[in-house]
Amino acid sequence: MTLRRALTFVLSCLTFFWLAPGNATAQSSTFNAHEYFLDNGLHLVVVENHRAPIVTHMVWYRVGSIDEYAGKSGLAHFLEHLMFKGTATMAAGEFSKTIARHGGQDNAFTSFDYTAYYQNVAADRLALVMEMEADRMTGLVIDENEVAAEREVVIEERRMRVESSPNAQFGEKLRALQYEAHPYQVPIIGWPEDLATLTREDALGFYDAFYGPNNAIVVVVGDVIPADVKALADKFYGPLPRRQIANRSHTPEPTHTKAQTLLLRDARVNQPSWSLSYMAPSYGVGDASYIYALQVLAEIIGGGNVSRLYEKLVVEDEVAVYIGASYSPLRLGPASFRISAAPHGEDIDPLAPAVAEVLAEVVKNGVRPGELSRAKRSLTAQVIYAQDSGHGLANVFGSTLVNGRTIAELEAWPANIEAVTNEDIMAAAKHIFVEAQSLTGILLPEADIPEPGPEPAPESGAEMLDSGAGE
């Protein structure tokens, strides 16, 4: 990991591409995506990318950890693991081995809002992986003997990702405070007490409630011809019957009326962390008209080493060694606008007032034209960089569509970013930087250990879990 990445990776992941609804404008097509709907409700998207003779095949299901029920946290992710345990035609453990025999790589991941499975293979293996995914879309068979060991695997995964990391534990507690009622308060991987109770029947019940062609989006990106892919999808996915999909209904987050602070001390901490987050609109919740402006705002105040926050706190005041901002509106539930910092030395006290000064300045006087154009260029260049990776593009399309957005909105994203004005940014900043809706997080060593020094927020690993065997 490069030095810069070592400091910033927490924030680097999800700024990407996220469009806002409503004001999509007509645009020439950047991606030339082909979209099909099968009679059984399956949504298929194909993007040609002939740079290498490979293809990424992904299936995205509209179900995630927020769809779990009380006492069974971690169930969506547990089911994701059990999806590799076989069907009527595929023995336990054979799924990934079969992909590997064909030179392919496969994995899956579970998020709050969705669950996805993918294979990267030579383009001429697409039929194989499609047949296999279609097979387990409605035909999962789980041997009781596999369940107990896999439950232990998931518990070890939690020990590795969460219990072994003070930063991940800090992140978990912060989320529980950030969301007082919405199920984002529950960790994707689940609470340990719940994990111990998960059964085969729980998993199959969840599977029956949410898996099926009418709740799936298949994304294929690579060295393929769209009509050929459609024919393969008709052959393998087409015969699957529609299934009755359970309602997705989630407790809304009440309006926050009091600023909160979490102070956590942990003897393992050598490098303190500080964060400040505000509730913010997402595509799913809140006033989406602010979304583009907030993306530009995050870039201007907290993107990279020339941002306002970095300039003030790291370069001028020397009160932080790192600071950045992140905002990911592409979710079904309420989003947050988050600022994370690693203090310089042991003193976190100067961080909050310095950050407040930067935010107040934007609310009051807005941003400079040069900052605005720089941020827009930086954001819109991502559209070109994204096309370098077929797998990355498949992620962009899948996460967009699974959140209820459209290809037209994705295509219109650069134009909508370009349209953001200084006034939009001022209005958006004023809208979200409300103290009563803020959460401050502080992670410190135990009080009797005299070495402080803060650092970024929770490890991003907890945001998305995969079932990979390796690292």
Place this chain on the structure above:
Amino acid sequence: MKHICLVASIAFLCFLKPATAAEVQEVVSPGGVIAWLIEEHSIPLISVEYEFTGGSSSDPQGKEGLAYLASGLLNEGAGDLNARAFQKRLDELAIRMSFDADADQMSGSLQTLTDNAEDAFQLLGMALADPSFDQDAVDRVKQQVLAIQRRESQRPRSVAVKAWMASSFEDHPYGRRSKGDEASIIAITADDLHTFTQRHFALDNVIIGVVGDIDAQTLGEFLDLAFADLSEEADVDPIANVVPARDYDVDIIDQDVPQSTVIFGSNGLRRNDPDWYTAIVMNYVLGSGGFASRLTEEVRRKRGLAYGVSTQLVPRDHAGLFIGTVATQNARVGESVQVIRDEIQRMADFGISPQELVDAKTYLTGSYALRFGTSKSAAGQLVGIQRYGLGMNYIDRRNDYIEAVSIEQVNRVAKRLLQTDNLFWVIVGKPEGLPEDMSITPDASQPQSNGSGS
């Protein structure tokens, strides 16, 4: 075993090549800079990967972390641009420029949109030949390195890997902390940084791979912008070859966590070892093959002992390593250790089956194309092929080397490489039930160091 029907045809599949050697061009610039190029014009994007031999192993005694610190400072000001001006320029042009240091190399990555390519190469030239190392930037990045050290000291895996290297390479640069410690980072001066880059960044010491929307002639001109100002000859201290050595089995680093993080390993192979491809096949079956590997089958699937278990071959320039990792709850980690030892011993004693050989080959040959999936990763492949002198037609021949591996060769190399008596272990946590024959370092339970950058 039940498979779906398509599997039957597998033995006859002929995998596509990722690119062909014919597509790789050697470009020699007017100024004499050499790079390998694959032209790819479908997206207006260019990726450049390059490296200079000599990384943190070259750090002077007492100045450990020099190469790593330099990697963080090369885009913090160069030529007549101070840190802010340089960063703004990169940002305005959406140029992605990064540097990294490992034990053997200083490496860099440059990605640019085609329209901004000339500026991108020019800025890279400034960073390499004329870095500023202004005192304020040096001080700032030092603080960042110290923060990273402290952060890593909170991660059991980082702690375990560093302890493994330190105890296995006691008197060799590979045993030192590549990011230094607080004292060594503080001791580094701007002069040290200038000396390091001037000695290492030279035309006879650089390897370059380029993939993307640029033709050979234009690349030739741009290469001179980035590299022609470097000196002709590098002056890199020689590093001795070394074999990991230790006279006890296991280090236990006491941490109050519910899970023990384990690193184990032994001597491995360097990249130019004639047994390399054979060892890759063997290791795929043993521990690098994900769900297809024996370790994942035995440790994860059958027993639920860990989320991940794997082994890898790490070819350093001056040593070869065979390294593995697992993390298991404290109460059962002894069981994980025993299963891993048994599997390694079984591999050494009995080798692999004909079916395992076939499966390993179809994966290793079929997945080669995936390494060329992005222009950045493809450019990285071009650098790696040059680093080991594998030849311009390597992309065409690489899968032949895998196909040529026989079961007898695998079984011989398994015996050569895998000796459970020679495995060194480091365990971070509160492990229970370790095999009784394991000898533990005398000063076993050292408390977790605080901020030492372990």
